[in-house]
Amino acid sequence: xxxxxxxxxxxxxxxxLIGSGALAQQKKEIVFWNIQxxxxxxxxxxxxxxxxxxxxxxxxxxxxxxxxxAYKTKIKVAMGAGEGPCVFPTWGxxxxxxxxxxxxxxxxxxxxxxxxxxxRFLPASFSAITFSxxxxxxxxxxxxxxxxxxxxxxxxxxxxxxxxxxxxxxSVAKTLKANGITPFALANKTKWTGSMYFMYLVDRxxxxxxxxxxxxxxxxxxxxxxxxxxxxxxxQDWVKAGYFxxxxxxxxxxxxxxxxxxxxxxxAMELMGNWSSSIIPSENPDFAKKxxxxxxxxxxxxxxxxxxxxxxxxxxxxxxxxCKYPKEAFEMIKYLIDDQAVAExxxxxxxxxxxxxxxxxxxxxxxxxxxxxxxxxxxxxxQYLPPELGExxxxxxxxxxxxxxxxxxxxxxxxxxxKRVYGK
Amino acid sequence: xxxxxxxxxxxxxxxxxxxxxTAILFLAPTVILLLVFVAWPILESLRLSFTHWTxxxxxxxxxxxxxxxxxxxxxxxxxxxxxxxxxAGLSIAVQLPVALGLAVLLDRGGRRLRxxxxxxxxxxxxxxxxxxxxxxxxxxxxxxxxxxxxxxVGLKALAKSWLGxxxxxxxxxxxxxxxxxxxxxxxxFQAALAAIPSELHDAATIDGASDNQFFWRITLxxxxxxxxxxxxxxxxxxxxxxxLIYVLTGGGPSGSTELMATYMYKQAFASxxxxxxxxxxxxxxxxxxxxxxxxxxxxxxxxxxx
Numbered sequence: 001x002x003x004x005x006x007x008x009x010x011x012x013x014x015x016x017l018i019g020s021g022a023l024a025q026q027k028k029e030i031v032f033w034n035i036q037x038x039x040x041x042x043x044x045x046x047x048x049x050x051x052x053x054x055x056x057x058x059x060x061x062x063x064x065x066x067x068x069x070a071y072k073t074k075i076k077v078a079m080g081a082g083e084g085p086c087v088f089p090t091w092g093x094x095x096x097x098x099x100x101x102x103x104x105x106x107x108x109x110x111x112x113x114x115x116x117x118x119x120r121f122l123p124a125s126f127s128a129i130t131f132s133x134x135x136x137x138x139x140x141x142x143x144x145x146x147x148x149x150x151x152x153x154x155x156x157x158x159x160x161x162x163x164x165x166x167x168x169x170x171s172v173a174k175t176l177k178a179n180g181i182t183p184f185a186l187a188n189k190t191k192w193t194g195s196m197y198f199m200y201l202v203d204r205x206x207x208x209x210x211x212x213x214x215x216x217x218x219x220x221x222x223x224x225x226x227x228x229x230x231x232x233x234x235x236q237d238w239v240k241a242g243y244f245x246x247x248x249x250x251x252x253x254x255x256x257x258x259x260x261x262x263x264x265x266x267x268a269m270e271l272m273g274n275w276s277s278s279i280i281p282s283e284n285p286d287f288a289k290k291x292x293x294x295x296x297x298x299x300x301x302x303x304x305x306x307x308x309x310x311x312x313x314x315x316x317x318x319x320x321x322x323c324k325y326p327k328e329a330f331e332m333i334k335y336l337i338d339d340q341a342v343a344e345x346x347x348x349x350x351x352x353x354x355x356x357x358x359x360x361x362x363x364x365x366x367x368x369x370x371x372x373x374x375x376x377x378x379x380x381x382x383q384y385l386p387p388e389l390g391e392x393x394x395x396x397x398x399x400x401x402x403x404x405x406x407x408x409x410x411x412x413x414x415x416x417x418x419k420r421v422y423g424k
Numbered sequence: 425x426x427x428x429x430x431x432x433x434x435x436x437x438x439x440x441x442x443x444x445x446t447a448i449l450f451l452a453p454t455v456i457l458l459l460v461f462v463a464w465p466i467l468e469s470l471r472l473s474f475t476h477w478t479x480x481x482x483x484x485x486x487x488x489x490x491x492x493x494x495x496x497x498x499x500x501x502x503x504x505x506x507x508x509x510x511x512a513g514l515s516i517a518v519q520l521p522v523a524l525g526l527a528v529l530l531d532r533g534g535r536r537l538r539x540x541x542x543x544x545x546x547x548x549x550x551x552x553x554x555x556x557x558x559x560x561x562x563x564x565x566x567x568x569x570x571x572x573x574x575x576x577v578g579l580k581a582l583a584k585s586w587l588g589x590x591x592x593x594x595x596x597x598x599x600x601x602x603x604x605x606x607x608x609x610x611x612x613f614q615a616a617l618a619a620i621p622s623e624l625h626d627a628a629t630i631d632g633a634s635d636n637q638f639f640w641r642i643t644l645x646x647x648x649x650x651x652x653x654x655x656x657x658x659x660x661x662x663x664x665x666x667x668l669i670y671v672l673t674g675g676g677p678s679g680s681t682e683l684m685a686t687y688m689y690k691q692a693f694a695s696x697x698x699x700x701x702x703x704x705x706x707x708x709x710x711x712x713x714x715x716x717x718x719x720x721x722x723x724x725x726x727x728x729x730x
Contacts, residue, residue, distance in 0.1 A: 073693050080479045080698070098696050102481025189587070189674055247565040247585020249677030250593060255560055260567055388695040399678040404590055 027060040028325045030332060031085040033075065035315065036141075037065040040278075040348035045336070047344065052335040059328050069254070079104050079320065086323035087333060089315035090137060092128030093383035094390055096318070100131050105318045107134045111330045120337075124371075125313030125353040128379050138330075139313025140337045142275065143351040143371060146196045146310050149276050150269040151262065152292045154181060162294040166204060166234075169297045173243045176268050183243045185267035187251035187258035188401060191394035192382055194248070196271045197238075198397045199309045199381055200296040201231035208307055208376045214415075215385055217422050223414035232400050232407025239401055249402045256283070263287045271296065273310060274367045278349040293363050295370055308374045311383065313353035392417040466709065472702035479698035491703040501704060504682045505711065511598055511683070512662035512715075516655050518602050523609035523654075524647070528639065530610075531617045548607040556671025559600045563587050563672075587673055590680035597672055597681055604668070605661070609654050616650040617643070648726040655723075656716055663712045684708045 036045050042065060049061050064085065066074060071089075078084045079099065090096045099105045112118040112135055118126075125139035155161070155172075158179055163169040173183035188194040202211055206227030213221025214228075238244065245267055251257040261267035263284045270276075274293075281288040298306050317333045319326050335341065342352045349361050351368060359365050371377065382390035396413050399405035405413075473491055477484040495501055526544055530537050547555070562569045565585040574583040586596040620643065628638050666685035669675060675682040675690065684704060692701025 076479055076693055076696075095696070098478050098480055102478065102483065104480055189676055191674075191676070245566065247588025250585060250587025250589070250673060251564065252560060255557070257560075257564055257567075260564075264567075266566060386696075388697055391690065391695045395679070398676055402588075402590060402678045404678040404680075 028058055028328055030059060030061045030087065030323070030325060030329050031064065032061050032087040032329075032332065033064045033066060033071070033085040034089050034317075035066055035068045035071045037067045040350075041065075041141075044341070044344060044348060044350075048335045048338075048341045049332065051340075052332045056328065056331065059325070059332070061332055082322060084320045084322060086325070086329050087317055087319055089141070089317055090129075091311065091314045091380075091383045092137060092316050093379055094386040095383065096129060096136060096316070097131055098387065099318070100136055104321055105136055106321050106323070106326055107136060108138065108319065108330065109133075109135045111327075112138070117334070120354050122312055122353050122355060122371075124377050127377075128311060128314070128383065129316050129318075137316030137318045138333045138337070139316055139353040140333070141313070141315040141350070143312050143353050143367065144273045144275055144310050144314065145308040145312075145367060145371060145377070146200075146271055146273050147293045147295050147367065147370070148269050148271050149262070149280070150292055150294065151265065151287075151290060153290045154265065154268045155292075162292070163297045165297050165301050166201075166299055170238075173238070173241070177242055181265075182245045182261065182267040183269060184238070184245070185258040185261040185270040186244045186248040187253040187255075188248045188398055189251055190253040191398050192380065193253050193258070193272075194401050195381060195394055195397045196273075196309065197235055198231055198400070199378060200271070201234055202227055203307050203309060203378055204296070204299045205230050208378055211378065211381070214418070215381075215389075217418070217424055223418055224411045228411045228414070229407040232410055235397075235400055236403060236407065239403060244401070249398055259283065274351070274364065277361060277363050277367075281349075291363075293366060305373045305375060307376045307378055308370055309378045309380065311379055312371065312377055314383075386421050389414070389417050389421050466706075469702040469705045469709075472699055473706045475699045475702075477698045478696040479692060479701075480696070484699070487699070491700050494700065495703050495707055500679055500682060500687060501684070501707070503679055504684045504687045507594055507681060508663050508665070508683050508711075510594060511601065511665060512659050514598055515601060515605070515658050515662045518598075519606050519609055519658060520651065520654055522602070523606045524613050524651075526606070526610045527613035527617055528643070531614060532635075544610060545607050547604050548611075550604075552604070552667040553671050555600060555604055556668050560587070560672060563596060588677060590678050593673055593677060593681045597669055600672070601665070601668060605658070609658070612650060612654055613647065616647050620646050652723050652726045656719060659719060660712055660716050663715065664708065684711065 032049070034041075034045060036042055045063060045065070049063055053059060053061055075084065075088055079102075084104065090099070096105075118135075121139055122143075125143075126135055129135055129137035129139070150162075154176070158175055158181075160172050160175060161168075163172050176183045184197075186193055199211075206225065210221075210225050210227040212218070214223045214225060215221070245251075245258075245261055248258075258267075258270060259280070262270050277293075280291055295306065295308070298304075317336070319329045319333075323329055337345075337352060337354065342354055342357065345352045346357065346359055349359070349364060351357060351359055351364055357368065359368060378384075381393045384390075385393060392414055396405060396410035400407060400410050472484070474486055474488060475484040476487045476491075530541050530544075533540075550558075561567075563586040565571055565583070565588065568586075570586065571583040574580065584592055587593050624642055624646075625638065628642060633641070664685055665683055666689070669681055669683055669686050670689070673681045675686040685708065688701050688704040688708060690701075691697045691704055695701075
């Protein structure tokens, strides 16, 4: 009896081995993880990958869409165990640099230079993925900067104009508040949402220099620079004046809790990435008709074109060093952003990070104009900074806005963390 | 153990020899699984707690005790431990009495209350993540059910931003945790109540004991062992708690609901500090061992020989 069972077990496992062995040897296998788990991203990826496979019958691409937050954990575990996918997305910046330092991804510069392929993209799109003059990704998914989305109807009702200076923004907020409308909708459990206000205030007060000097540990650069403290103070003043909805630190952006405020007319504005332009019409077509955008205002009138905060080109696709077919993988990535893909992406209200793109949506046209006129693009802090410091930034801004930390304390935590992370 | 008939040592030895291969065969899968998925990761965490490692690549640098030194001075960790203890204390103080009350009620009601039995049992069947989302919307200060109810019955002053206020968030989450776990302890107590021989009840009734006297003098003492076990289970569960906090607040606002487990996760996965994250993990294990050991020791006299 025992012998029989054992024989069956052996036979079954042998069958399993034969089966998997035979399948693996047929084609070149490329595993492609991405976070385009909702429409239109899902079908965009599928279409381009199918075209690639039709043109390259010897390659089989296994597309694995993963939900955004789950992905961040999953990719870390897989890469840490040396079993990462061949192609995977990142947001560039500090976290990507960790992969570079650990030799987990390959340098794409030679492939990007081949036939001047690189020139197809907006030059700014490479800044987040270039380390020591080597490029480690391909910009594909979107241009995403944050701007104010606002309810035009409410603005008209209270005779308000799009503000061009921070003082005007404050007075718009004051009027709205006096009329029982929350000026800014915010869901800040997510933390990067509140960070957008802070980043813009720092930029407007201290220009691009203040942050870059602190983050690169340049001589004289410090997170205790008065600019950061001042930005924190303004933010706290706004909180104290009730310009943000109640309980924002407990609300979740991903669950739509801030957008619900906007849609219901309880709040008038939200500072948010321009992915909102494709989310709002699908979530609430009626509201989409009365939504407008304006850039984060300047410090003073007549200050000219202003920096924008956001990213040009993420998600970036990188190729892991364990990938057996990097050449084929790069070919596949090219399909994701070739002329046909770009046309389809524009149709889906995306802004592909390539030159000469004209979106059909007027708001997105405005975004393209803002980005092209901006003197500089500041990458989101939590993506620019090394992961630990990025987390400290988000935590301190949440604490600042929750009034549980003073701007001076927040600045000190940032500077202390920076010293520990950089060792200087 | 139903029948113990073999008594001579030689016979026993013979029996052991006879059954040993089978025993090993049946135990092996469990032992191997435990070694691979429990013992080894714990030892590996201990090793990693002395390193600096981003979690990527092969470069693990040994940094001696520096992670541990950092832990001792890390205000967030101690705040998290404090939050864990608050959750543990209040969980035991709220969950066990309520669960016991419900169990006694359902036990006395018998078949008539079957529908309630089912209803009370429901939360245990729902996944933590689903519960998290459900209460995220219930607690929403602007559109949530809770504040809507409070406002409509004229208790506007009590309508708060439950998850957004650092002073309230922990208790708001705790309420959900209680809601989720009371059914479990209710079930445990129901089983224990069913095990109390009905002769005792009959005898007490004949002696003229009231329901109240029966509960305090007979039921409660007979449940001592179960209560102790439940308290320890609740304690350990509270110290390692993770899922609902992660979904509801992510440890915020401003760290007011940060627990040791969520902090460990953040360090290891969000901040790319696998070394320090492992230190937090090992500290968590130590805390669980020490605190539950202490509780077991202090409540030794409640042990029952079942």
